[in-house]
Amino acid sequence: MTAPSFPPRLTLYYSPKACSLASHIALEESGLPYVAAAVNIRAQEHRRPEYLKLNPSGTVPALGIDGQILTESQAILTYVADLVPECNLLPRTGTLARARAHQWMNLISSGVHVAFRGIFRPQTYGGESREGIASVSDQSHQNLTKAIQTIEERLGEHPYALGENFSVVDGYLLVFYLWSHDERLQQKLPERPRWRALAERVWSRESVRKVVAREREVRAYDLPAGFALTMDAVRTAA
Ligand SMILES: N[C@@H](CCC(=O)N[C@@H](CS)C(=O)NCC(=O)O)C(=O)O
Structure with missing residues (x-):
């Protein structure tokens, strides 16, 4: 049996401003390479046969890991944090x-x-x-x-x-x-x-603004007062 590769091939299936934003932020914070694949719920893209074949629950987030699919935010957040213990995205197991x-x-x-x-x-x-x-x-x-x-x-x-x-x-x-x-x-x-x-x-955090800017290119969602974001400023920072 061959050992799993590190880092694994990661693809995040997300919808703008959905709960998948948490996984999106975690991946960006991890510094690992990943592909962000938009599945826009407002456009019913999560009901497309191609997506259902990949993730029969038809929900986001879903994380592709070397061709396998992991769902549920808590599982994804934990998995991503554990891939990069040096980033301290979660405390050590057993504590x-x-x-x-x-x-x-x-x-x-x-x-x-x-x-x-x-x-x-x-x-x-x-x-x-x-x-x-x-x-x-x-x-x-x-x-x-x-x-x-x-x-x-x-x-x-x-x-x-x-x-x-x-x-x-x-x-x-x-x-x-x-x-x-x-x-x-x-x-x-x-x-x-x-x-x-x-x-x-x-x-x-720069990672968060970057991810939100990326998501808003798919669907320009509203942000609360005080959470201003101009795409130009983010592009300059990126
Ligand atoms: N318990 C799941 C919930 C996933 C979920 O319900 N995601 C919503 C977006 S926030 C979704 O995919 N909705 C589409 C649908 O249920 O049809 C998690 O925490 O990841």
Whole structure:
């Protein structure tokens, strides 16, 4: 048997401003070579037979690794971080800090992301009836409000989710901070000053601006006030 090559051939299938942005940021931070392949959900590209053949779940992110496919943000973020231990994108395996990272990633995936899905696409959980949609949407706003309170409590006075240093968790948190400014939100969300401060810190990273600029060339999505980005400035920096 031949040993796996290093670095593996990596292809990230992403959609602009989707949860795949976290994996996109992690790859850019890793410094590893990778191909970024856009699968624009708004254009229904995730339902194309070519993509479904590659990734039957039809979701993003999906990471091609030497021809195999890995899905689920938490798995991808962990895999990428472990490819480059020298970048400290996650704490070492076996430490409490590592478990804390998974605690965060699970909260984001099963709490925050799921609440947003219930708001943006209530049919997923409530079916097509008007009552089902209204009930899921309302409950999801409540769940999101609770998740925001948890995020604010857990961040405490630390600059990053895991304490003093940037990790893949912070890129994951940035994605949903951007979502929390989406115009489709019909109810006011609680103030979230700590989450905002973290998002601004993450936004100041060159890797993040580069990735967002790349994604916005596929679909020019809105950014919250204060997250200005001119493509010319990013191209000059790149
Ligand atoms: N649990 C998965 C969720 C993946 C997911 O739902 N991705 C969305 C984009 S944010 C998607 O592909 N939606 C298309 C669809 O469900 O049809 C993860 O965290 O990676």
